[in-house]
Amino acid sequence: xxxxxxxxxxxxxxxxxxxxxxxxxxxxxxxxxxxxxxxxxxxxxxxxxxxxxxxxxxxxxxxxxxxxxxxxxxxxxxxxxxxxxxxxxxxxxxxxxxxxxxxxxxxxxxxxxxxxxxxxxxxxxxxxxxxxxxxxxxxxxxxxxxxxxxxxxxxxxxxxxxxxxxxxxxxxxxxxxxxxxxxxxxxxxxxxxxxxxxxxxxxxxxxxxxxxxxxxxxxxxxxxxxxxxxxxxxxxxxxxxxxxxxxxxxxxxxxxxxxxxxxxxxxxxxxxxxxxxxxxxxxxxxxxxxxxxxxxxxxxxxxxxxxxxxxxxxxxxxxxxxxxxxxxxxxxxxxxxxxxxxxxxxxxxxxxxxxxxxxxxxxxxxxxxxxxxx
Numbered sequence: 460x461x462x463x464x465x466x467x468x469x470x471x472x473x474x475x476x477x478x479x480x481x482x483x484x485x486x487x488x489x490x491x492x493x494x495x496x497x498x499x500x501x502x503x504x505x506x507x508x509x510x511x512x513x514x515x516x517x518x519x520x521x522x523x524x525x526x527x528x529x530x531x532x533x534x535x536x537x538x539x540x541x542x543x544x545x546x547x548x549x550x551x552x553x554x555x556x557x558x559x560x561x562x563x564x565x566x567x568x569x570x571x572x573x574x575x576x577x578x579x580x581x582x583x584x585x586x587x588x589x590x591x592x593x594x595x596x597x598x599x600x601x602x603x604x605x606x607x608x609x610x611x612x613x614x615x616x617x618x619x620x621x622x623x624x625x626x627x628x629x630x631x632x633x634x635x636x637x638x639x640x641x642x643x644x645x646x647x648x649x650x651x652x653x654x655x656x657x658x659x660x661x662x663x664x665x666x667x668x669x670x671x672x673x674x675x676x677x678x679x680x681x682x683x684x685x686x687x688x689x690x691x692x693x694x695x696x697x698x699x700x701x702x703x704x705x706x707x708x709x710x711x712x713x714x715x716x717x718x719x720x721x722x723x724x725x726x727x728x729x730x731x732x733x734x735x736x737x738x739x740x741x742x743x744x745x746x747x748x749x750x751x752x753x754x755x756x757x758x759x760x761x762x763x764x765x766x767x768x769x770x771x772x773x774x775x776x777x778x779x780x781x782x783x784x785x786x787x788x789x790x791x792x793x794x795x796x797x798x799x800x801x802x803x804x805x806x807x808x809x810x811x812x813x814x815x816x817x818x819x820x821x822x823x824x825x826x827x828x829x830x831x832x833x
Contacts (some may be wrong), residue, residue, distance in 0.1 A: 474726045475530070476745030477736055478522050478719070483748035485519035487755045487788050488512045490611055491781055494583040494756065495763035500777035518712050520615060521671050525719040527619055528675025531626050539641050539680050541630040553623050554599070559803040561616050562597050564753035564795065568610040569593075571757035575764035584760065585609055602663040611756040614663075621665035622672045641680055645697075648673035652704035652713065671716035674701065675723065682724035694724060744789070750800050751792030758791045759784045 492498050492512035502509040535549075536542060543549050569588050576584055588609055595601040596609055599617035608614065629647060633640025651670035661667040674697070680686065681694040701717045726732040744751075766780035 471742065472732055473734065473736055473738070473742060474723070474732045475526055477738065477741045478526055478723075478745075479748040480741045480744035482519040482522035482526075483744065483751050485512075485516040486612065486752060487759075487785060489516035489519070490756050491759055491784055491788075492516070494611065495759060495784075496579070496581055496767050497763050497777045497780045497784070500772075500774045501781050503774045504778055518715055521712050521716040522719050523615070524622075524668055524671040525675035525678070525716050525723065527622065528626070528672035529679045529720075529723050530675075531623055531672075532676035532679040535627060536630050536640065536680075538683075539639070541627075541634050541640065546627050546631045550624055550627055554620055555806060556804055557616055557620060558597060558599060559806060560749065560753060560795075560800045561599075561613070562593075563799050563803060564750075565593065565596055565609050565613070567754065567795075568757035571761045572609075575757075575760045578764035578768040581763070581767075583763075610753075612752060615752075618663075618665060618668055622668060625665045625669060626672070626676060641677065644673050644676055648677065649700060649704075652701060653707065656710065656713065657708050670701075670704075670713060671720075674716055674720040678720040678724040679727065682727040684728065743793075747789070747793045747796040750794075750796035751789055754791045754795050755788040758788045762787055 489512050492501075492509045498509055498513070572585055573587075586607060592601070592606055592609055595604055595606040596613060599620055600606075601608065602614045602617055625647070626644065629643045630640045632638075633643050647666070647669055651666055651668070651673065655661045655664075655666040656668070656670045658667075665672075677697055678694075681690045681697070683690070698717065698721070701713065705714055705717075723732070726735075762780060762784035766777060766783075770776050770780060
């Protein structure tokens with residue numbers, strides 16, 4: 460059994476890389492199936508497959524929510540106690556690390572959208588952007604203000620920062636009041652699962668998603684090999700209470716989040732979190748997942764527009780366009796990761812040795828690359 464150790468900057472976690480890789484590809488395929496005219500042609504050839512990606516693959520966002528909570532807990536409070544004495548500075552670093560790549564990606568997205576608009580007219584194209592839209596997105600408040608999104612999935616980046624802030628605040632409050640911070644986190648998880656997550660009116664706020672995010676954090680703490688003999692009982696209680704919330708109001712997304720949390724707990728406890736799977740491809744796709752997440756929608760629109768304008772109106776040819784778009788999304792995400800995300804990310808890197816990890820999301824991040832993002 461692998462001994463639990465504190466996170467190190469740049470540490471690779473193959474199990475999480477694999478989850479992020481799978482999750483990011485499902486999100487790309489969801490967008491390809493849901494947006495753009497090419498998917499209408501592909502639907503003629505494989506209606507069941509396209510329908511599944513269109514309606515259900517989006518639940519992969521639960522993977523990123525749980526992973527983000529797990530990584531944040533492991534980085535901010537690996538033993539359940541907040542490690543930093545400067546929580547506001549840490550939150551600002553987090554904001555910078557995710558918002559700078561987002562702004563760069565949005566500028567690219569606006570260019571791609573205008574080129575696509577020249578080649579085709581389709582309802583999946585966002586309206587021409589305004590300065591206020593861009594500012595609201597840069598401040599991560601566009602969803603709160605009801606501002607139309609400049610790109611699909613951008614809402615997640617704002618929610619990720621909200622969730623990080625909420626967890627950080629609960630950990631700080633626990634330390635301030637001399638309370639067990641995990642109990643505060645568990646309380647908000649239950650409030651989310653039994654109330655807020657059942658009301659879509661809250662879906663622009665962190666409390667709506669904290670059920671999944673907090674399950675990841677609790678899984679991290681309760682699966683430590685030094686968590687104590689009561690940890691398995693607390694973990695079973697987490698499963699029982701989540702099951703009761705599902706019995707009250709079944710939500711497949713929460714069931715998936717629970718499954719991901721349990722898989723992370725098992726991998727953490729057994730040591731597989733650090734050693735499996737040994738796949739360079741999955742590891743790389745996990746690292747570039749935030750870049751893929753940020754750019755997949757505008758790149759997919761661009762490919763859709765080109766095939767609409769220049770390719771024949773044939774189901775086979777347009778389906779080839781979907782495959783080209785899938786490949787292009789990954790290549791663009793890789794280029795963005797190496798050429799933009801990593802460089803901008805250094806501006807928000809914390810100076811102390813210990814930094815909070817960014818999940819993805821996304822993903823992206825988390826979402827983002829697994830580099831112990833802060």
